Amino acid sequence: MTPVDISPDHNPLRSSDDRRLPRIAGPSSIVIFGVTGDLSRKKLLPAIYDLANRGLLSPSFGLVGFARRDWSDDEFRQFVLENVRQHARTEFSEEAWRELARGIRFVRGEFDDADAFDRLSGTLEELDRERGTRGNHAFYLSIPPRSFSEVTTQLRRAGLAEQRDDAWRRVIIEKPFGHDLESARELNAIVESVFPSDAIFRIDHYLGKETVQNILAVRFANQMFEPLWNANSVDHVQITMAEDIGVSGRAGYYDGVGAARDVIQNHLLQLLALTAMEEPLSFNAKDLRAEKEKALAAVRLPADLSLGTARGQYGSGWQGGEYVRGFLEEEGMNPHSTTETYAALRLELDSRRWRGVPFYVRTGKRLGRRVTEIAVTFKNGPEYLFDPSQRASLGPNALVIRVQPDEGITIRFGSKVPGAGMQVRDVTMDFGYGHAFTESSPEAYERLILDVLLGDPPLFPRHEEVELSWKILDPVEEFWASGGRPETYAPGTWGPESATALMARDGRVWRRP
Incomplete structure (x- = not known):
């Protein structure tokens, strides 16, 4: 079998801030539909700020919120700031915030409002000119699946889903991906009728x-x-x-x-x-x-x-x-x-x-x-060497990968109890991320949003x-x-x-x- 290539050039597990090969997003913007919802407030907006604070977003980055609120750009910036201060993982930096805030815009509208999507198109053109986002835009559908058809159709009508040789357009979909096989197929057909399959990123935050x-x-x-x-x-x-x-x-x-x-x-x-x-x-x-x-x-x-x-x-x-x-x-x-x-x-x-x-x-x-x-x-291994009394406290060997909340790995195996007799019982060896690495792990949405902007799809x-x-x-x-x-x-x-x-x-x- 061909060996797995785990060199930095191919390894998706490499650190996001690997100094040998920094993974920094190029000029681009994210448009969030459903920007006032819990997911956006508690996860998406803080993750975008954390990426900016870690130097992993381009200076030519834009963030656009699309919602029904009657907000100005400044009012939306204040909304983002409040949620960043409350939920961001990294320490707040005025310098990082000022740079991010320059690219923040807001578009008011309903999903069935064609004029709102025309205004969104104009806003993205403005970011291309003023921020240098170069036509690279990702659309995050943090909305119920029943609205996917309407939003993607509006994006196509406004010319925002059009793929260009010199720029990319991507769509990000949150779970659930349907409620059964038939609805999942229908949902996929809707999205793929507007965006090519390699431009569709289905978010499962566990994979981040x-x-x-x-x-x-x-x-x-x-x-x-x-x-x-x-x-x-x-x-x-x-x-x-x-x-x-x-x-x-x-x-x-x-x-x-x-x-x-x-x-x-x-x-x-x-x-x-x-x-x-x-x-x-x-x-x-x-x-x-x-x-x-x-x-x-x-x-x-x-x-x-x-x-x-x-x-x-x-x-x-x-x-x-x-x-x-x-x-x-x-x-x-x-x-x-x-x-x-x-x-x-x-x-x-x-x-x-x-x-x-x-x-x-x-x-x-x-x-x-x-x-x-x-x-x-x-x-269980061969037991003929130990009588039942000697291994009464011994269970099967196990390897446990802890995903949350105490991230790490535990290995359980048998060891002799100190003393004159041969008594064997379970002991554990434990690896914890918090103890083994000085840098805290990024939130899943940080990794996944960065991968979308990089066009790096292994985790989707x-x-x-x-x-x-x-x-x-x-x-x-x-x-x-x-x-x-x-x-x-x-x-x-x-x-x-x-x-x-x-x-x-x-x-x-x-x-x-």
């Missing part, structure tokens, strides 16, 4: 996290792991995204979506693909995506979905010393909703590397703690990956839709009894992170 990218480094930069990364050595894999909060404030969005569509279809299946994929020829977008798509195409659901899946809704009760409302009692929630707040699946991959190795994925709200991790659990799923993920999840959703109500579980626990039973049938248990 340092620890997610580190999956590739752990696997392919270390000879000690990859030879064991297969069915000969691995017993099973658990992928968990748990939250300790409910859906307060998001009832209108969450009802009808649920944990599986909200998290498993995108985040967790992407983590599965990175964990299970074969070694790519390189880390460029084409090769990386090809192997992720092969991994997703190999995923197989259990023959009996009643035994291989679990779903639940959190009830009311005490959590962390506070009495919390159940899902059906949340403000604005349909009291008869059958939307799940917990989902777990048992999956297998029909491939030589992973045949017979179950992948368990789970996500839920109001669970024991907030954590996202990938736990690769290895098979294309529509084939999205559709493969829906092909996995759609049969589960159809089965659940005909299966009555989700099981109720107590807040602060680790989900419904059906999830425990799912693992027990295989003689396994869920990890307690």
Whole structure:
């Protein structure tokens, strides 16, 4: 097999501020639709400022907000400043802010207002002249998918989606990418009718996290792991995204979506693909995506979905010393909703590397703690040297990649207990990003926005990956839709009894992170 090229010229995991090869965006602008929403205020605007503060944006950069507010440019600048001061990761710099503020503009309008898009076109032409953005513009659709068609059609009518030899135009789409396979295909057809496929960047912010990218480094930069990364050595894999909060404030969005569509279809299946994929020829977008798509195409659901899946809704009760409302009692929630707040699946991959190795994925709200991790659990070694009393405190070896909140890697293995006898028990070796590196990790949106401006697409799923993920999840959703109500579980626990039973049938248990 051709070795993976991990030189700085090809490695997407290189540091954004690598002095040997600085990744600085060229002259360009970003237009944010939905700029007054929570995502923009808490993530996008602070990320853009942080990039500017780190010197990773061109001096010829423009930021345009598009919304219904009756704001002047100065009023929008003040809005950006307030959210930057509140949410930015890096220390505030007056100099960096002044430079960024010179390129900030605002366009008032509705999505169906052709005149507003003509004004947007004029604003971008002004930035080209005054800021030197050279016709390079990215359009960030931080808006509901139902508005994609209207906005992209208006962009095309105003000539803003037109690809030029001397400039680029790109569109950035936030999840969800549809609510099933059919809607995902319709959504893709809408966007690709206006923008070519290589100009469409689908954001999954999990793929911008340092620890997610580190999956590739752990696997392919270390000879000690990859030879064991297969069915000969691995017993099973658990992928968990748990939250300790409910859906307060998001009832209108969450009802009808649920944990599986909200998290498993995108985040967790992407983590599965990175964990299970074969070694790519390189880390460029084409090769990386090809192997992720092969991994997703190999995923197989259990023959009996009643035994291989679990779903639940959190009830009311005490959590962390506070009495919390159940899902059906949340403000604005349909009291008869059958939307799940917990989902777990048992999956297998029909491939030589992973045949017979179950992948368990789970996500839920109001669970024991907030954590996202990938736990690769290895098979037990030969036991004839140790009698049961000597290894009573010894579990299987495991490698755990912690995605959040305490980013790092833990390796669990057996070691002799000091003393005269031969007693073996579990010990751990721990790597934490916060301890090993002096520089703090950039936020996921910093990395992803910079990659859009650079035209660097390895971390962005294309529509084939999205559709493969829906092909996995759609049969589960159809089965659940005909299966009555989700099981109720107590807040602060680790989900419904059906999830425990799912693992027990295989003689396994869920990890307690």
